[in-house]
Amino acid sequence: MLTLTEQTPYRWRVERCDGMRVPGIVFASRRLLPEPGDASLRQLANVAMLPGIVVASYAMPDVHWGYGFPIGGVAATDVARGGVGSPGGVGFDISCGVRLLLAPQEHDELRPHLGARMDALDRAVPRGLGTGGVWRLSGREELDDLLREGARYAVRRGHGVERDLDRCEDGALADADPREVSERALERGLGQVGSLGSGNHFLEVQVVDEVYDDARAAAFGLSVGRVCVMIHCGSRGLGHQVCTDHVKRMLAVMARYGITVPDKQLACAPVESAEGAAYLAAMAAAANYGRANRQLLSEAARGAWQAVLGTRELDLLYDVSHNLAKIETHDVDGRPRRLCVHRKGATLALPPHHPDLPADLASHGQPVLVPGSMGTASYVLSGVAAGPAFSSTCHGAGRVMSRHAAARRVDGRALRDALQAGGVAVRASSYRGLAEEAPESYKDVDEVVLTCEHAGLARRVARLRPIGVVKG
Amino acid sequence: MSRPDAAGHRAIGHTADVRIESWGPTRDAALAEAVTALADSYARWPTDAVPVKVVVEMAAGSDEELLVAVLDEAVFLADARGLVAVAARVAGGVATFACLPASTVDVVGACPKGVAWNDLVCAATDDGWRCAATIDV
Numbered sequence A: 001m002l003t004l005t006e007q008t009p010y011r012w013r014v015e016r017c018d019g020m021r022v023p024g025i026v027f028a029s030r031r032l033l034p035e036p037g038d039a040s041l042r043q044l045a046n047v048a049m050l051p052g053i054v055v056a057s058y059a060m061p062d063v064h065w066g067y068g069f070p071i072g073g074v075a076a077t078d079v080a081r082g083g084v085g086s087p088g089g090v091g092f093d094i095s096c097g098v099r100l101l102l103a104p105q106e107h108d109e110l111r112p113h114l115g116a117r118m119d120a121l122d123r124a125v126p127r128g129l130g131t132g133g134v135w136r137l138s139g140r141e142e143l144d145d146l147l148r149e150g151a152r153y154a155v156r157r158g159h160g161v162e163r164d165l166d167r168c169e170d171g172a173l174a175d176a177d178p179r180e181v182s183e184r185a186l187e188r189g190l191g192q193v194g195s196l197g198s199g200n201h202f203l204e205v206q207v208v209d210e211v212y213d214d215a216r217a218a219a220f221g222l223s224v225g226r227v228c229v230m231i232h233c234g235s236r237g238l239g240h241q242v243c244t245d246h247v248k249r250m251l252a253v254m255a256r257y258g259i260t261v262p263d264k265q266l267a268c269a270p271v272e273s274a275e276g277a278a279y280l281a282a283m284a285a286a287a288n289y290g291r292a293n294r295q296l297l298s299e300a301a302r303g304a305w306q307a308v309l310g311t312r313e314l315d316l317l318y319d320v321s322h323n324l325a326k327i328e329t330h331d332v333d334g335r336p337r338r339l340c341v342h343r344k345g346a347t348l349a350l351p352p353h354h355p356d357l358p359a360d361l362a363s364h365g366q367p368v369l370v371p372g373s374m375g376t377a378s379y380v381l382s383g384v385a386a387g388p389a390f391s392s393t394c395h396g397a398g399r400v401m402s403r404h405a406a407a408r409r410v411d412g413r414a415l416r417d418a419l420q421a422g423g424v425a426v427r428a429s430s431y432r433g434l435a436e437e438a439p440e441s442y443k444d445v446d447e448v449v450l451t452c453e454h455a456g457l458a459r460r461v462a463r464l465r466p467i468g469v470v471k472g
Numbered sequence B: 001m002s003r004p005d006a007a008g009h010r011a012i013g014h015t016a017d018v019r020i021e022s023w024g025p026t027r028d029a030a031l032a033e034a035v036t037a038l039a040d041s042y043a044r045w046p047t048d049a050v051p052v053k054v055v056v057e058m059a060a061g062s063d064e065e066l067l068v069a070v071l072d073e074a075v076f077l078a079d080a081r082g083l084v085a086v087a088a089r090v091a092g093g094v095a096t097f098a099c100l101p102a103s104t105v106d107v108v109g110a111c112p113k114g115v116a117w118n119d120l121v122c123a124a125t126d127d128g129w130r131c132a133a134t135i136d137v
Helices: A040-047 A107-124 A139-149 A153-154 A162-166 A184-192 A214-220 A236-257 A276-311 A361-365 A403-409 A414-423 A431-436 A444-452 B027-038 B063-081
Strands: A004-008 A011-014 A024-028 A057-067 A069-078 A096-106 A202-211 A226-232 A315-321 A321-330 A337-342 A367-370 A378-383 A425-428 A458-471 B008-012 B017-026 B053-058 B083-091 B094-101 B121-125 B128-136
Touching: A011 A040, A011 A431, A024 A315, A040 A057, A040 A069, A040 A315, A057 A444, A069 A321, A096 A276, A096 A337, A096 A367, A096 B121, A107 A202, A107 A276, A107 A425, A139 A153, A139 A184, A139 A276, A153 A162, A153 A276, A162 A315, A184 A276, A184 B063, A202 A214, A202 B063, A214 A378, A214 A458, A226 A458, A236 A276, A276 A315, A276 A321, A315 A367, A367 A444, A367 B053, A378 A444, A403 A431, A403 B017, A403 B083, A414 A425, A414 A431, A425 A431, A444 A458, B008 B027, B017 B027, B027 B063, B027 B083, B027 B094, B027 B121, B027 B128, B053 B083, B063 B083, B063 B094, B063 B121, B063 B128
Parallel strands: A024 A057, A425 A458
Antiparallel strands: A004 A011, A011 A024, A057 A069, A069 A337, A096 A226, A096 A315, A202 A226, A202 A458, A321 A337, A367 A378, A378 A458, B008 B017, B017 B128, B053 B094, B083 B094, B121 B128
């Protein structure tokens, strides 16, 4: 039986029990606590049983029931003390993430072109089932280059500009090794570079609706009325296959390392074992694929912009993942430790003056991109000093209604009409897919980000309102 | 859980994407029904469509592993080969998928990408077999 104790109005503690090595910490207002029937707290407790976990198993304000890890979970393991890496702690869609591009135009300038612009984006963005991407790679050799270099390879081949790379979370993950990516994963990945996929992935045209921090907003290039393009997608079939393959591989070897887990999706191996290293190398390759994928979709958006407005100018503010494991150094009990930090539906939020930040953003902290649901809002936050969860914060609004329930309760056509009446132009692959992503399927994103701010996880910088949605 | 002898399937609510359940008089019948449940979660297809057969030998030990292997194969066929497996026959560790080209089906929901081990079920019941799986989309 889990015991939840209120520590502050925005922080709750799950006491240790049943093999938990550390407590659980939930950052939530009372209203955002998981609802009855949502198993995310049990999953948070299960994560607390992983070998080598330090400090706590964390849940962000948008936490909800996942598989293995809760979605919105953060867990760090101490590499030197047998800490494990878990593919389930990253999730299937490795390096699923968000990038935000800034247009030079104001909303009023674009209003007359909205329909044409959305039609151009509709044509330019491959999405839905299976193969078909913006970029047809020549073969395995080129895919290997892309897996090693990520967005850098795409830019080197003419798909973007050098500045795009300065604004990616960490350029390319250097430890990527395509040899740890299976043939099946490579086959899935070969034809999908520059595609959106389906589910909750989207490309949105947005307008800066409100600014909360003038100095940071100015540094990030955000002013009320400015138009932006937000892209939310990941590493497509390749990333999913990497997760599938390495969960299976770890399930087969856990006993050899004396590891037992309460949920097979938490399959893991020590970071410093052969299996742990193989997973991290494959994960890095998939992450590079995810960044290249978003890079190509940025180029597709730029092409659509050019077709309608005669300019390709869409400057990248930032690109950040919310499904990833990274080796990072953090102080634990007053000493720096090398940790494997898993963020499953949680976003890195580096504080001001962190060495990984681009020089022109360093004094402001990392831009954190939080996609909301259609018809509500998305946010730009910034990382803060002394963040209580290894410099992590929320990744979205957090789902509360299943796709199945949403599809039964919501009429996709009526939803599209309501969104359009509210000033949001919608280009969707299917009405049911649209219904599955209805705003009422999600928590209140305004409360989620405000809770992040109150809990000391991140600071609000700007609110973005959608005016056009391309849905997978 | 008690189920009638006939095979069938349904979708179950789950905030982490999609959860499917299937049942049948035998393990292999429930496994085959799980393939249709997966297709039904995101596609609609004409009843008179003529499928192509894809035969795959399943490398799996336990019943649960077999369920993951069968569903993983259906996901792979759709994602990499553009073939939607709308039905299957499972016998002797071999799965024969009845597939329709993606261009001939109506994609109505989020497409499957992976099969989770969390709360995975492939087990005998009082009057047959039951499978359940959570699918990442």
